[in-house]
Amino acid sequence: MSGISTGAVRGSVVEAVGLSKTYQHNSVLNDLDLVVESSSFVVLLGPSGSGKTTLLRCIAGTERLTGGELRIDSQVVANSRVHMPPDRRKLSMVFQDYALWPHMTAAANVAFALRRLPVNSGERRRRAVHMLDRVGIAELSEQYPTRLSGGQQQRVALARALVADTPLLLCDEPLSNLDAHLREQVRVEIATLSRDSGATVIYITHDQEEAFALADQLAVIDGGRILQLAPPEEVYWRPADPFVAHFTGLSGRLVGQVLGPAGGGRFKVRTSTAELVATAIRPPEPQSSVSLLLRPDSLSICSSHQVDQVLFGVVRDVSFRAGAYDHVVEMAEGQRLVGVRSTTRNSRGANVAISVDPSGCLAFPLEAELGAELRLKSASAPVPPALEASASGPVAIGPSLEAPL
Ligand code: ADP
Ligand code: MG
Numbered sequence: 001m002s003g004i005s006t007g008a009v010r011g012s013v014v015e016a017v018g019l020s021k022t023y024q025h026n027s028v029l030n031d032l033d034l035v036v037e038s039s040s041f042v043v044l045l046g047p048s049g050s051g052k053t054t055l056l057r058c059i060a061g062t063e064r065l066t067g068g069e070l071r072i073d074s075q076v077v078a079n080s081r082v083h084m085p086p087d088r089r090k091l092s093m094v095f096q097d098y099a100l101w102p103h104m105t106a107a108a109n110v111a112f113a114l115r116r117l118p119v120n121s122g123e124r125r126r127r128a129v130h131m132l133d134r135v136g137i138a139e140l141s142e143q144y145p146t147r148l149s150g151g152q153q154q155r156v157a158l159a160r161a162l163v164a165d166t167p168l169l170l171c172d173e174p175l176s177n178l179d180a181h182l183r184e185q186v187r188v189e190i191a192t193l194s195r196d197s198g199a200t201v202i203y204i205t206h207d208q209e210e211a212f213a214l215a216d217q218l219a220v221i222d223g224g225r226i227l228q229l230a231p232p233e234e235v236y237w238r239p240a241d242p243f244v245a246h247f248t249g250l251s252g253r254l255v256g257q258v259l260g261p262a263g264g265g266r267f268k269v270r271t272s273t274a275e276l277v278a279t280a281i282r283p284p285e286p287q288s289s290v291s292l293l294l295r296p297d298s299l300s301i302c303s304s305h306q307v308d309q310v311l312f313g314v315v316r317d318v319s320f321r322a323g324a325y326d327h328v329v330e331m332a333e334g335q336r337l338v339g340v341r342s343t344t345r346n347s348r349g350a351n352v353a354i355s356v357d358p359s360g361c362l363a364f365p366l367e368a369e370l371g372a373e374l375r376l377k378s379a380s381a382p383v384p385p386a387l388e389a390s391a392s393g394p395v396a397i398g399p400s401l402e403a404p405l
Helices: 052-060 106-112 121-134 150-163 180-197 208-214 232-237 242-247 366-379 385-392
Strands: 014-023 026-036 041-045 067-072 075-078 091-095 168-172 200-205 217-222 225-230 252-263 266-271 275-280 289-294 299-302 310-321 324-331 336-342 351-356 361-365
Touching: 014 052, 026 052, 026 217, 026 225, 041 052, 041 180, 041 208, 052 091, 052 168, 052 200, 091 150, 106 121, 106 150, 121 150, 150 180, 168 180, 180 208, 200 208, 208 232, 217 232, 217 242, 225 232, 225 242, 242 289, 242 361, 242 366, 252 275, 252 336, 252 366, 266 289, 275 289, 289 366, 299 336, 310 336, 324 351, 361 366
Parallel strands: 041 200, 041 217, 091 168, 168 200, 275 361
Antiparallel strands: 014 026, 014 067, 067 075, 217 225, 252 266, 252 289, 266 275, 289 361, 299 351, 310 324, 310 351, 324 336
């Protein structure tokens, strides 16, 4: 191993089979299956309390499984009889709260990850400074963490996680404590440096934008189960489940009744005000009630002379964002569509027509969709701070990371 990333690391393969984890009577992971390919970047996306941190801790080995089996590169690291300690699992972690040693300089924090390598302290330091250079802060090598900004501290933590060339990198919401303007920069650094290293990355977030930007594969988790594991484009255009659709960005929903097939795997649906062609992941029963979940990219304000695939409404709000206008449009029965984009501003109170592209008009059986919406509402209820802190706090782990407690 060179110690300086060359991309030569072969990323670990991680397999979770029927994983379960119960705290007292609270089952947090439920018969969870997940396969992460070598050198892929998998983002686990789910609401607060869905079990993301628990899953990551089970993979890291800082939490014991209640049931199931976990393998890394085909080797069983945890099941009902086996529990390999974290420092033998060849992984490193990046946490939300950086978890740096306050009494060590940036370079010493990074070099600490190399302490078990058979190289002298001068060489460890050289590699640490080189890695700090790669994350853009070599000039801060001799600073202590308290003198560094959040973004700089997270870069030190990233350098520490990458310097030892471990084949598996676990990231638990590493951007969530950073200011908005830094988030994008640090996100790009995590994406590029980890891919350069060749490591497999399992990265958790509750932020859909971050998830789509980073993932090779996106795993949507709810209630301790993976609902869908697929490339981000597939999750977006072919969500396996209404919960997945809700959690990955909608303008709104309509209720309608299936009229019949429209060709190409699509279906005609009658709503209270329009007849729309919708995409269904699974063919709906004829005449059944469905929810139509509308992706924002599929809606555009159009001329009212267009007769097909059009909804009518009144603009309730308009805001300028990223070079165009986002409209909130209220339809006849009070349903609202948000984030309806247009390059021209339509003022509040204006009557508008909105065309609907069938590819982002997603039909799900009404009952399943109502259940998903309820789950999402209860999942978004705030987690008590004490529990959140205990679940995501720093832990001591690994050859490349022993964080201060
Ligand atoms: P996420 O990271 O998706 O927000 P967590 O994995 O941290 O979710 O937590 C999922 C649920 O597991 C929490 O809502 C909480 O009820 C429970 N939990 C997590 N850690 C513990 C713990 N150490 N003891 C008891 N319950 C816990
Ligand atoms: Mg968490």
